[in-house]
Amino acid sequence: MRLVGLATVAVLATSFLVSAQQSAPRVWTIQELFTRNVGSTAQQDTPFAPHKIVANVYYVGTESLSSFLVTTPVGHFLINSSYERTVPKIRDSVAKLGFKFEDVKILLGSHAHGDHMQGDKAVVALTGAKAYAMAEDLPALANIGGAATNPRVDYASLKDGDTVSLGGVVLTAHHTPGHTPGCTTWTLRVAEGGRTHDVLIIGSVGVNPGTNLVGNPTLVSQYERSLAFLKSAHVDVPLGSHPAMFSMAEKYRKIAEGGPNPYIDPAGFKSEVTIQETAFINELKRQQVEGPPARRGGGPATPPTPARGAEVLTTDHYVKVVSSVPAISGQVAQLYVRERAMPETLAAGTNLADRVVLFVHGAGTPAEVAFDVAYQDYSWMAALAQGGFDVFAMDVSGYGRSVRPWPMNDPCNLSAAQQALLVPALMPAPCAPSYAHDATTIGSDWNDIDAVVNHLGRLRGVDRVSLVGWSLGGPRTGGYASTHPDKVRKLVLLSPAYSRGAASTAPAGLQGTTAFNTQSRTEFDANWDRQLGCPNQFDTAARESVWSAMIASDPIGATWGALRRAPSVTTWGWNREAAGKLTMPLLLISPAHDAQVAPATVRALYDDAAAPQKVLVDLACSSHNALWERLHGAMFAASVEFLSRGTVNGAREGTVKLGY
Numbered sequence: 006m007r008l009v010g011l012a013t014v015a016v017l018a019t020s021f022l023v024s025a026q027q028s029a030p031r032v033w034t035i036q037e038l039f040t041r042n043v044g045s046t047a048q049q050d051t052p053f054a055p056h057k058i059v060a061n062v063y064y065v066g067t068e069s070l071s072s073f074l075v076t077t078p079v080g081h082f083l084i085n086s087s088y089e090r091t092v093p094k095i096r097d098s099v100a101k102l103g104f105k106f107e108d109v110k111i112l113l114g115s116h117a118h119g120d121h122m123q124g125d126k127a128v129v130a131l132t133g134a135k136a137y138a139m140a141e142d143l144p145a146l147a148n149i150g151g152a153a154t155n156p157r158v159d160y161a162s163l164k165d166g167d168t169v170s171l172g173g174v175v176l177t178a179h180h181t182p183g184h185t186p187g188c189t190t191w192t193l194r195v196a197e198g199g200r201t202h203d204v205l206i207i208g209s210v211g212v213n214p215g216t217n218l219v220g221n222p223t224l225v226s227q228y229e230r231s232l233a234f235l236k237s238a239h240v241d242v243p244l245g246s247h248p249a250m251f252s253m254a255e256k257y258r259k260i261a262e263g264g265p266n267p268y269i270d271p272a273g274f275k276s277e278v279t280i281q282e283t284a285f286i287n288e289l290k291r292q293q294v295e296g297p298p299a300r301r302g303g304g305p306a307t308p309p310t311p312a313r314g315a316e317v318l319t320t321d322h323y324v325k326v327v328s329s330v331p332a333i334s335g336q337v338a339q340l341y342v343r344e345r346a347m348p349e350t351l352a353a354g355t356n357l358a359d360r361v362v363l364f365v366h367g368a369g370t371p372a373e374v375a376f377d378v379a380y381q382d383y384s385w386m387a388a389l390a391q392g393g394f395d396v397f398a399m400d401v402s403g404y405g406r407s408v409r410p411w412p413m414n415d416p417c418n419l420s421a422a423q424q425a426l427l428v429p430a431l432m433p434a435p436c437a438p439s440y441a442h443d444a445t446t447i448g449s450d451w452n453d454i455d456a457v458v459n460h461l462g463r464l465r466g467v468d469r470v471s472l473v474g475w476s477l478g479g480p481r482t483g484g485y486a487s488t489h490p491d492k493v494r495k496l497v498l499l500s501p502a503y504s505r506g507a508a509s510t511a512p513a514g515l516q517g518t519t520a521f522n523t524q525s526r527t528e529f530d531a532n533w534d535r536q537l538g539c540p541n542q543f544d545t546a547a548r549e550s551v552w553s554a555m556i557a558s559d560p561i562g563a564t565w566g567a568l569r570r571a572p573s574v575t576t577w578g579w580n581r582e583a584a585g586k587l588t589m590p591l592l593l594i595s596p597a598h599d600a601q602v603a604p605a606t607v608r609a610l611y612d613d614a615a616a617p618q619k620v621l622v623d624l625a626c627s628s629h630n631a632l633w634e635r636l637h638g639a640m641f642a643a644s645v646e647f648l649s650r651g652t653v654n655g656a657r658e659g660t661v662k663l664g665y
Contacts, residue, residue, distance in 0.1 A: 033280055035212045035288045036353055042211060042247035043348070044069030049120065050091065055098035056257060058268050059202055059242050060195035061174070064253065065098035067091055070120055071246050071253075073206065074099055075193065077172025080110030083134065084191060084206060085246060086124030088316075095124075096131070111171050112136040113178075115208040115246035116188040117145035119316050125149075125158045137161045137169055139180055142187025144406070145319065147557045148379040163189070181231035183224060184209040186321070188231070192238070202241040202269060209246050210235065210281045212288055213318065215351035215395075217464050219292035221323075228285055235278045243274030250277055297464050317390045318351070320344040322397075322464075326456035329449040330402045331515055332410045332440060340453055341406035342460075343373045345386040346395045357395050357465050359494060362648065364398035365454060367476025367502075369524055369571045370551075371405030371558045372398035375475060378633060380550035385473075385632055388641035394648065397461060397470075401453045401481065403445050403521070403572030405558045412440035412520035413570055414561060420519045431565050443517035444572035447579070450481045451488070458485075458492050469494040471648055476500050476602065476629065479610075480579035487578075487586040495651070496587065496616075497644050499594040500602040500629050503610040507580040516575040523568040526552055536628030538598035543634040551633055584613035591616040592647045594640060596627035620653045625664035636664045 033041070043049070048069040055065050058073075066072035066087065072095050075082040081104065086092055096106040112134040114122040125136055125146070138146055138160040146160060163169075165180035179190040188208040195202050210231050212218065218225055243251050251274075256267040322342040328334060350360065364386065366372040376398045377386045386396045400407035412418045416427055417436040424435040461470055471494045474482030479501025486493040529552060533543070556563045562570040591614050595607035604623070611621045622643055627636050643653045643663060653661045 030276070030279075032287070033284050035216075035284050036214045038211050038281070038284055039214055039348070041249045042069070042209075043120070044247075044249075049088070050094075052094045052098055053248065053253070054257065055101050056260070057102075058244070059204065059266060060197040062193075062195060062204060062242070062244075063102055064248075065095050065102070066248070067094065068254075069247060069249070071115075071206075071244065071248055071250075072098075073244065074102070074104065074109075075174060075176070076104060077174045079172040080108050082111045082113060082169075082171060082174070082176065083109045083128060084113045085115055085121045086112065086128045087122075088120060089124045089127050092124040092127040092131070107132050109134045111169060113169065113176065113191060114138060114189070115191075115206070116185040117142035117149060118185065118319070119149055121246055122146060123149050129158050135161060137163055137178070139163045139178065139187030139189045141180070141182060142185055142189075144557065145185065145187075145321070148373065148377060148554055179234060181208050181210065181234060183228035183231050184211055184213070190231075190235070195242075197266075203239050204242040204244065205235075205238055205240045205274070207235065207243070207245040207250055207277075210278075210285070212285055213320065213351075214348070214353065215346070216320065217292070217297040217322070218289045220297050220460075220463070225289060232278065232282045232285065236282075240271055240274045242268050243270060243277065244268075245277070296466075317345050317347060317387045320346075322460075324399075324457050324460045326402075326453055328402060328408065329452040330408075330410050330445050331442065331449070332412050332444065332520075333408070338402065338408035340399055340402070340408070340457060341373075342397050342399045342457055343377060343386070344395070344397050345377065345384070345390040347390055347393070350390070350393055350395055358467055359471075360394045361461055361465050361467050361470045362389055362394050362396045362473060363454075363457065363461065363470050364396070364473045365475075365478040365482045366398070366400065366404065367474075367478045368574070369569060370555060371400045373400070373405060374551060374554040374558050375632065376473075378547065378550055379554065380544075380547050383547055383550070383633060383637055385637070385641055385644070388638075389645060389648070392645040392649065394645075395465060397457070399453070399457045401445070401450045407453075409561075409570075410444050410520075410572065412444050413572060415439050415520075416565065418444075418520035419523065423523055426523075426525075427565060438518075438520070440520050441518050442515035442520065443575045444520040446511070446516075446575040447480055447484060447577060448511055450574070451485045454481060454485045455489065455492075458489070462492075468492070471495040471497070473497040473644070474499070474501060475632065477502050477574065477576075479503060479602075480576055483587065483610075484579045484583055486589065487583040490586065490588055493589050495590045495592070495648055497592045497594070497647065498610075499632065499640070500596060500599050501593065501607065501610060502602050503579060503584070503606050505581045505609055505613065508577045509580060509582050511577050512575065517573050519573055521570055521572045523562065523565070523570055525566070525568055529555075529569075532601075533628065533630055536598050536600045536630070538628075539626035541635065542598075542626055542628070543630070547633050581613050584610055585615045587614045587616050589616060590647070590651050591619040592622065592644065592653065593619070594622045594624055594631070594643070596624045596629060596631040598627060599629045599631075601629040618651055618657050620647065620656055620658060621660045622653060623660055623662045623665075625662070627664070639663045
């Protein structure tokens with residue numbers, strides 16, 4: 006009897022352990038959640054059966070991208086337009102429910118990623134709807150892409166707690182940053198069957214693979230704040246920007262079985278928030294032990310070929326630097342860095358030893374404007390990202406979203422001629438400068454670049470990055486590479502401003518008489534037009550896209566009569582001596598009609614460079630702005646080949662003609 010009793014106890018104990026193991030909740034990694042939510046391209050493009058969720062809330066999205074229709078007697082809300090290519094499918098789903106797509110009066114979104122809000126332009130064009138977005142996401146939305154034939158969306162700006170009303174229905178916007186700066190969670194109250202229900206649509210609190218948490222305490226606090234809000238919210242009907250976040254497919258199947266509405270699921274909401282919070286905490290702890298996301302493994306790896314139609318991810322970074330800009334020397338400042346990469350490139354286990362690229366801009370145009378044009382296939386960053394590279398672009402001090410030294414905010418520090426253009430609209434009369442010197446120097450630019458290169462090394466676990474520079478980006482990247490060859494893998498220069506006889510050392514004291522300069526749309530167009538040598542050399546819509554992004558990058562200049570500001574820069578060191586120190590593989594691109602950096606100048610740099618592996622591309626029918634012109638694709642393809650294999654059209658050295 007005793008033996009039988011022991012056996013029975015053993016069986017019961019085993020049963021309990023098995024049961025406990027089966028009921029233990031799954032612990033997800035951030036990569037697993039990303040894959041669960043985003044799904045495949047086919048799932049993103051395949052409409053899910055449109056259906057009623059609760060009361061006047063309907064699902065009209067695809068298998069992995071949520072779109073919701075909230076109806077009222079006087080028109081409707083649409084939440085999440087998804088990709089531009091999915092808008093016709095959303096429209097068809099609305100029609101299948103018996104509603105008219107043109108009755109959409111208000112367009113809302115979860116956050117400024119292409120899979121949720123790229124289609125906003127198309128929806129506004131089709132319906133005339135008024136679009137709203139959280140203020141912190143507006144810069145990203147300005148560059149989210151979509152066809153240029155659709156109108157630019159003029160978003161009404163939201164802040165935390167703002168409400169949007171239509172036909173007696175009120176939606177409240179809750180700022181839940183982290184996933185994006187302006188990520189938005191929407192709530193509304195509905196009535197059905199004599200009962201009211203609180204509906205909540207999670208924007209996202211997912212951490213994208215490759216996000217540096219341990220090096221970004223501000224981002225960590227944003228996630229913590231957003232998760233705290235979700236945990237405190239009273240929710241009857243939980244929804245989200247991806248169907249997997251609220252088990253939509255499973256709940257839809259239950260509808261056919263009858264019984265209570267499966268979408269009324271407060272317990273499911275708490276479970277999802279716990280899943281997301283646990284993944285966030287575990288990733289933060291992992292990075293605290295192992296360091297920021299890095300790629301392991303030996304030897305260069307070829308990242309997987311991106312799936313057709315896959316989305317290029319965009320991530321904003323801010324890098325701290327102890328500034329050497331004269332007016333703010335010694336202060337800790339922030340540099341803006343944009344990242345573009347395919348999800349596959351950022352997948353765990355991918356070796357990025359030779360796949361990290363950093364773009365550095367020229368004298369007037371910030372990097373995110375120059376290299377990530379939101380028009381058709383004109384983004385050089387996206388082209389490299391689709392080639393399997395992890396692509397970054399930085400604004401040096403004085404540009405874009407990076408620190409602007411204080412002298413650049415005072416119009417008195419412009420030249421007398423440029424001040425005169427601001428009288429009387431901005432200032433009653435010309436005025437004496439408060440800072441009569443160049444705002445920045447090539448030395449401060451090199452200091453900025455070094456801070457970002459070091460940051461990328463830590464972020465991606467690499468010891469060298471490849472640099473791409475344009476115009477004044479030539480002295481910036483080339484000069485940096487000549488003094489830091491151990492940190493630069495390859496160097497690509499478009500129209501590099503090279504001066505054989507320039508001084509090798511910094512001049513004594515502060516130089517120049519004006520801190521900064523401005524450029525108007527008229528000046529921008531005129532400078533471009535003087536370099537046209539071929540019919541149809543550029544697309545006017547591309548030019549419009551660039552200028553719109555230029556003004557959006559400078560909120561202060563935009564109020565000075567739509568002007569772009571840029572610092573005056575003291576330069577030195579980009580000369581024959583520096584070129585003789587360039588030993589890494591070098592690609593030079595010289596547009597045939599460049600009136601700012603003559604082809605002979607680029608040829609001189611080619612001759613002077615010590616690199617044993619160097620290629621000079623002679624690009625036909627192109628100006629200094631070749632990256633925004635019709636032959637941009639040939640140039641982008643050449644850079645992908647060179648950064649991948651060190652060749653252009655198979656050549657490892659010499660001149661290669663393109664477009665002739």
